[in-house]
Amino acid sequence: MNSDRSGARALTGHRLFWPVVVLVVLLAANTIYRPGFLSVQLRDGHLYGSVVDIVRLSAPLILVALGMTLVIATGGIDLSVGSICAISGAIACLYISRQPDQNSLGGVLTALALALGVALVLGAWNGVLVAVIGIQPIIATLILMVAGRGLAQLVTEGQILTINSEPYKAIGVGHLLTLPLAIVIALAVALLIAAVTRRTALGLIVESVGGNARASRLAGIRSARITFLVYVISAACAAVAGFMMTANVSSADGNAAGLWVELDAILAVVIGGTSLAGGRFSLGGTILGALLIQTLTTTVYAMNISPQTSLLFKAVVVIAVCLVQAPGFRARFVRRRAPAVAAVTAGEQPKEQVPA
Amino acid sequence: MTGSQPVLTMTGISRSFPGVRALDTVDLRLFAGEVHALMGENGAGKSTLIKVLTGVYGVDSGTVTLDGAQVSFTGPMQATSAGVSTVYQEVNLCTNLSVAENIFIGREPRRLGAVRWGEMRRRARALLARLDLDIDVNAQLGSFSLAVQQLVAIARAIDIEARVLVLDEPTSSLDAGEVAQLFRVMRQLRDEGIAILFVTHFLDQVYAVADRITVLRNGRLVGEYATRELPQLSLVEKMIGKELRVLERLDGQPRAEVAATAGVPLLDARELGRRSAVAPFSLTIHEGEVVGLAGLLGSGRTEVARLLFGADRADHGELRVRGTPTALRSPVTAIDRGVGFCSENRRAEGIVPELSVRENMILALQAARGWLRPIPRRRQDELVERYVQALSIRPADPDVPVANLSGGNQQKVLLARWLITEPRLLILDEPTRGIDIGAKTEIQRLVAQLSDGGMAVLFISAELEEVLRLSHKIAVLRDREMVAQLTNDSSVDADRIMRVIAAGATFEGVPS
Numbered sequence: 001m002n003s004d005r006s007g008a009r010a011l012t013g014h015r016l017f018w019p020v021v022v023l024v025v026l027l028a029a030n031t032i033y034r035p036g037f038l039s040v041q042l043r044d045g046h047l048y049g050s051v052v053d054i055v056r057l058s059a060p061l062i063l064v065a066l067g068m069t070l071v072i073a074t075g076g077i078d079l080s081v082g083s084i085c086a087i088s089g090a091i092a093c094l095y096i097s098r099q100p101d102q103n104s105l106g107g108v109l110t111a112l113a114l115a116l117g118v119a120l121v122l123g124a125w126n127g128v129l130v131a132v133i134g135i136q137p138i139i140a141t142l143i144l145m146v147a148g149r150g151l152a153q154l155v156t157e158g159q160i161l162t163i164n165s166e167p168y169k170a171i172g173v174g175h176l177l178t179l180p181l182a183i184v185i186a187l188a189v190a191l192l193i194a195a196v197t198r199r200t201a202l203g204l205i206v207e208s209v210g211g212n213a214r215a216s217r218l219a220g221i222r223s224a225r226i227t228f229l230v231y232v233i234s235a236a237c238a239a240v241a242g243f244m245m246t247a248n249v250s251s252a253d254g255n256a257a258g259l260w261v262e263l264d265a266i267l268a269v270v271i272g273g274t275s276l277a278g279g280r281f282s283l284g285g286t287i288l289g290a291l292l293i294q295t296l297t298t299t300v301y302a303m304n305i306s307p308q309t310s311l312l313f314k315a316v317v318v319i320a321v322c323l324v325q326a327p328g329f330r331a332r333f334v335r336r337r338a339p340a341v342a343a344v345t346a347g348e349q350p351k352e353q354v355p356a
Numbered sequence: 357m358t359g360s361q362p363v364l365t366m367t368g369i370s371r372s373f374p375g376v377r378a379l380d381t382v383d384l385r386l387f388a389g390e391v392h393a394l395m396g397e398n399g400a401g402k403s404t405l406i407k408v409l410t411g412v413y414g415v416d417s418g419t420v421t422l423d424g425a426q427v428s429f430t431g432p433m434q435a436t437s438a439g440v441s442t443v444y445q446e447v448n449l450c451t452n453l454s455v456a457e458n459i460f461i462g463r464e465p466r467r468l469g470a471v472r473w474g475e476m477r478r479r480a481r482a483l484l485a486r487l488d489l490d491i492d493v494n495a496q497l498g499s500f501s502l503a504v505q506q507l508v509a510i511a512r513a514i515d516i517e518a519r520v521l522v523l524d525e526p527t528s529s530l531d532a533g534e535v536a537q538l539f540r541v542m543r544q545l546r547d548e549g550i551a552i553l554f555v556t557h558f559l560d561q562v563y564a565v566a567d568r569i570t571v572l573r574n575g576r577l578v579g580e581y582a583t584r585e586l587p588q589l590s591l592v593e594k595m596i597g598k599e600l601r602v603l604e605r606l607d608g609q610p611r612a613e614v615a616a617t618a619g620v621p622l623l624d625a626r627e628l629g630r631r632s633a634v635a636p637f638s639l640t641i642h643e644g645e646v647v648g649l650a651g652l653l654g655s656g657r658t659e660v661a662r663l664l665f666g667a668d669r670a671d672h673g674e675l676r677v678r679g680t681p682t683a684l685r686s687p688v689t690a691i692d693r694g695v696g697f698c699s700e701n702r703r704a705e706g707i708v709p710e711l712s713v714r715e716n717m718i719l720a721l722q723a724a725r726g727w728l729r730p731i732p733r734r735r736q737d738e739l740v741e742r743y744v745q746a747l748s749i750r751p752a753d754p755d756v757p758v759a760n761l762s763g764g765n766q767q768k769v770l771l772a773r774w775l776i777t778e779p780r781l782l783i784l785d786e787p788t789r790g791i792d793i794g795a796k797t798e799i800q801r802l803v804a805q806l807s808d809g810g811m812a813v814l815f816i817s818a819e820l821e822e823v824l825r826l827s828h829k830i831a832v833l834r835d836r837e838m839v840a841q842l843t844n845d846s847s848v849d850a851d852r853i854m855r856v857i858a859a860g861a862t863f864e865g866v867p868s
Contacts, residue, residue: 201730204715211708218667218705220691220723221775279710293736 015273015286018324019292022317026295027051033303046175050298052183058294059182059242060085062287064261065268066193067237069286070230072269074223075210075278076137078231080126081238081265083148084119085258088239089246090155091115093163102165111168116239122148123235127228141231145262152254162251172247182244189240193233194283203281206230210278264293270323292321361424363388363551364440364520369408369418378404381418382577384570386520386551391542393566393583394555397595397653397818401575402555406522409553410435410442437647441513442522449509451498456480458497459512483511487541503534509540514545520555521545527561539565557654558835559588559858573597580726592858593835595652595816622781622812623695625664627673636672636840640830641781643815646807647846648827649816650853656836658700661783664814665697666690691724696774700786700816702763706770709759713749714740716758717772724777743772748798762794771799781812788817800826820850831854 030037030050040049064081071078095111096102124146129140174181197203208216209223216223241261246252270276271292272285296317300310323329371379371789379401386392396402407413409420411429418428422438429435432442432534449458450501456477465475480493481788489507497505499812506526513521527535542552542565554566562569569586571578571594572688578594586594621640629636634656641647649657662668664675666684674681684690687697699705707716717740718731726729731739740754747768751761758769767787774782788796803826807813817823823830832840832853840856842848 126515199730201725201727204711204719204722204730205727207711208708208719209714211710212704214705215699215708216723217718218665218697218699219720220688221719222686222688222723226727279708 014032014110015325016282016288018303019271019273019288019321022321023288023292023295026292026299026317030295030299030302037302042178046177047178047180050302054298056180056182058290059180059186060244060258061261061264061268061294062168062186062239062290063189063241063244063317065257065265065272065286065290066190066283067135067234068232068262068265069269069272069281069283069356070193070197070206071137071234072266072274072276073206073210073278073281074227074230075213076227076230077141077266077276078126078234079138079141079262080122080144080148081234081241082258082261083145083152084122084235084238085115085242085245085261086149086152086243086252086254086256087113087155088119089121089242089257090152090161090252090254091118092168092243093161093246094155096165096168097161097163102163103167105167108165108167108202112243116236119235119239119242120232123232124228126235127231128181130225130231131224140189149254152252152257156252156254156256158254160251160253164250168243168247169250170247171243172245172249185240185244189237189286190283193237196233202226207280211280267318268293270326271318273325295351358604360387362386362407363423363862365419365421366405367419367421369405369420370416371404371408371413372416378575378811379408379415380575381503382575383580384409384553384577384688385580386553388519388551389546389549390567391546391552391554391565393562394553394572395562395569395591395595396572396578400572400595401526402572403849405572406442406524406553406555406576409522410440436513436516439517440522441516441518441520442524443506443509443513443526444524449497449505449512451496451505453483453497454494455491455497455500455508456493458508459483459493459515463516479515480511483515484508486514487511487544501534503530503537506530506534508540509749510541510545514550518550520551520553522555524555525557526554527556527558535561557652559591559671560835562591563588571595589855589858592652592854596854612818622678624676624679625673626676628663628670628675629672630659630663630668630670631672633668633836634663634833635805635837637831639664639838639841641812643780643812644807644810645829646803646813646815646827648823648830649717649814649833650820650823650830651833651857653818655833655857656838657833658785659836660833660838661697661785661814661816662833664690665695665783667697667699690725691720691777691779694780695783696777696779696781697783698767698770698774698785700789702766702770707758707766710757712755713744713758713761713769714754716769717743717754717776720773721776739776740772743775747772747802767799768795771802775806779811781814782806783814783816785816785849786818788819788822820853824848824850824853 027038039052040047040052064085068078068081092111092115095114098106099107101107124143126141129135129143130137170181171185172182176184197206203224205221208219208221209226213223224263238258245257268289269286271289272282272287274281274285296314300313304312362385366382366384366605368380369379370377382401382405384394384405394402394405404413408415411431411434422440427438429440435442450461453461459480460476463764464471466472477493480536484491484493487507487510489504489511491500491504500508510521510523526538530538541569542554546552566583568582569591570580570581571591573595574597594791621642623641625637625639627636627638637660639647639660649660651657659668663670666687666689669685675684676682682693690697703709708719714736718736722731743749744752744754748818749761749765749768749772758766761769771787787799800822803813803815815823817828827844830842830844830848830853832842834857842853
């Protein structure tokens with residue numbers, strides 16, 4: 001009995017418990033509304049179904065949010081990811097549109113490499129502003145968020161650039177081994193980032209810098225390098241997401257591609273349990289957060305909720321998730337408290353009040 | 357003065373915070389026309405008392421009377437309008453506004469809601485003239501020196517018919533000339549009949565300007581004294597709380613036998629200094645040597661440590677590591693040369709609270725290797741297990757967040773963080789502060805062991821007994837200046853060090 005209860009407590013106390021609950025509730029609601037919702041079919045060797053669609057559509061957001069996770073873990077934020085999506089998509093499409101044969105695989109790969117290279121430069125720009133010059137991350141990346149849209153417009157010359165390239169289109173809607181290629185790519189990037197952060201000491205050092213920047217400096221961590229690096233990684237992730245977004249529609253729109261994706265990405269990171277103040281991060285949590293947001297969007301469309309009220313609906317669910325995750329709210333209304341959090345706040349309180 | 361009634365009386369003030377009794381039945385009397393120094397070490401309760409006086413904190417018990425009437429301020433604004441004004445240590449004015457705006461912000465002279473700029477400037481000039489300050493009141497405050505900014509803050513404070521002026525560490529960022537200017541103003545205001553409560557760490561300044569002194573220790577009142585009847589030595593005794601006569605000899609002999617001090621020193625600081633932190637000092641540390649830094653809190657001990665570790669950059673002198681001149685631009689350079697540093701500020705500068713014990717322990721070594729060369733998990737486990745056992749860290753689970761450990765165990769985790777890097781010099785800033793007696797002895801024993809094993813240690817502590825027990829050599833700091841270096845032989849005891857702290861270098865010449 002007692003152990004049952006503490007087991008249940010450990011489960012509900014897990015930081016991803018409530019996001020999972022909300023996700024399950026959303027899926028259940030969809031299934032009730034549309035009984036075939038959960039079914040997945042194999043057609044022509046490809047998997048089809050609403051759930052597969054949700055995962056495929058969330059792939060760009062997952063990518064952007066993964067990069068954002070590292071940035072936020074250092075205590076920063078990257079508002080420019082949406083613009084970088086637009087710029088990289090536009091450059092790739094522009095290069096392909098100038099090719100004599102738009103279907104040439106070599107041409108497409110060159111286009112991707114070129115666009116990725118530009119994105120890395122843009123990430124380095126953010127990194128220099130934040131880590132070397134010391135501008136606050138929200139301001140530093142705001143520059144590129146605003147100016148980047150202009151850059152994307154310059155690349156596409158203000159037009160919607162349409163291409164007709166099968167290899168490029170495959171990034172968005174193609175399949176590999178029965179799975180949509182977008183899902184495979186997102187999965188591969190997620191595994192790559194997980195390996196880079198957890199197989200090396202990058203994750204630890206990022207968490208250390210975000211958890212206590214002063215202590216990290218005194219421990220000999222060169223935090224400027226790490227900070228620089230996470231902005232570059234974030235930009236690279238955004239670039240791949242930009243390829244997917246433009247490949248989905250076979251066209252590059254400097255205005256619309258990746259618009260407001262930074263906000264969804266930040267949201268996904270926060271739902272995934274990474275604090276905006278920096279420190280411990282969870283890549284799995286971020287992916288879960290991105291899936292939750294996409295499920296929500298799909299649900300809103302599927303239930304024919306009018307576009308005017310759909311944002312409101314989204315807001316209500318997001319507020320609910322954030323509230324049940326907030327320790328203060330839970331302590332007050334759910335009448336239980338995470339011991340670790342309580343210990344920390346209790347320890348810090350008198351220190352601030354008695355400066356002597 | 358003594359015959360008249362005090363303008364302000366605080367009687368039996370007590371105030372607790374969770375786990376801390378910050379003030380325990382403290383009394384304070386301020387008379388019109390006096391400069392009254394409030395003395396005590398960090399944590400003695402000076403700031404809390406001031407915050408009670410100005411209404412920032414309420415009291416658990418006790419009364420405050422102003423001009424014989426009991427008052428209870430609910431906030432600084434109310435205290436100010438009743439005639440109790442405060443100027444805080446960090447000038448909390450807006451440097452981007454003009455001088456006149458700063459003086460009148462929040463209470464600008466108005467007519468029909470519109471600010472009367474001419475009137476404001478005129479009154480600002482008149483106020484500053486009272487302080488013998490002739491500056492352009494339209495200029496940005498930030499364009500003036502800190503001393504002038506401090507005076508502007510005082511002008512703002514006395515504008516409202518202040519009868520009590522509280523100056524909380526007003527001199528900590530001023531140079532000697534600026535301090536003199538401030539004192540001139542303080543004496544003038546005193547002669548005009550204002551009661552000034554002066555909080556400072558600097559003993560000389562107390563004797564230069566204060567008429568009477570109230571000493572606090574550990575939240576209790578030690579006593580109220582006339583400055584000229586209280587020699588500096590007695591003041592230090594009262595602040596530290598030990599009568600020199602009854603100081604017992606320590607168990608164990610002082611570690612006089614100096615480890616091989618011949619040859620090139622490990623660390624050789626020559627006239628190293630940093631403006632407004634610590635005056636240039638010279639200090640050598642040899643391998644296997646424990647150098648103690650003694651001095652009151654705020655005397656510059658931490659500043660010395662930070663310069664030697666590169667946490668702050670020196671702007672004067674040079675540092676040689678094994679004879680090679682080395683510029684410490686950041687801690688990375690120092691760590692690379694084999695120096696480790698445990699900050700006195702465990703929570704803000706030591707632990708990364710949400711990371712585990714294991715992660716906190718390997719942090720410095722991992723940082724030195726770079727993120728591309730992770731320490732293999734098996735090696736991590738070996739290291740962590742070894743130090744968890746050697747330092748008996750509790751709980752012995754390396755995967756709990758370090759925030760959940762007690763202060764003493766957190767301190768041991770930080771020690772382990774540096775020991776894992778196998779430093780040649782370990783700088784320990786107050787490693788035993790705020791931890792229980794058992795952990796304290798363990799850490800002292802460890803320091804002795806390490807030094808016997810050839811590691812040099814710079815040991816900083818407010819507790820003289822500790823410094824005496826462990827050190828081969830003791831450097832004494834006073835008012836941000838290294839005033840003496842003593843070889844810890846039989847002629848050195850707590851008495852002598854306290855005399856140096858109280859009197860400065862000049863006293864050392866007198867045979868004791």
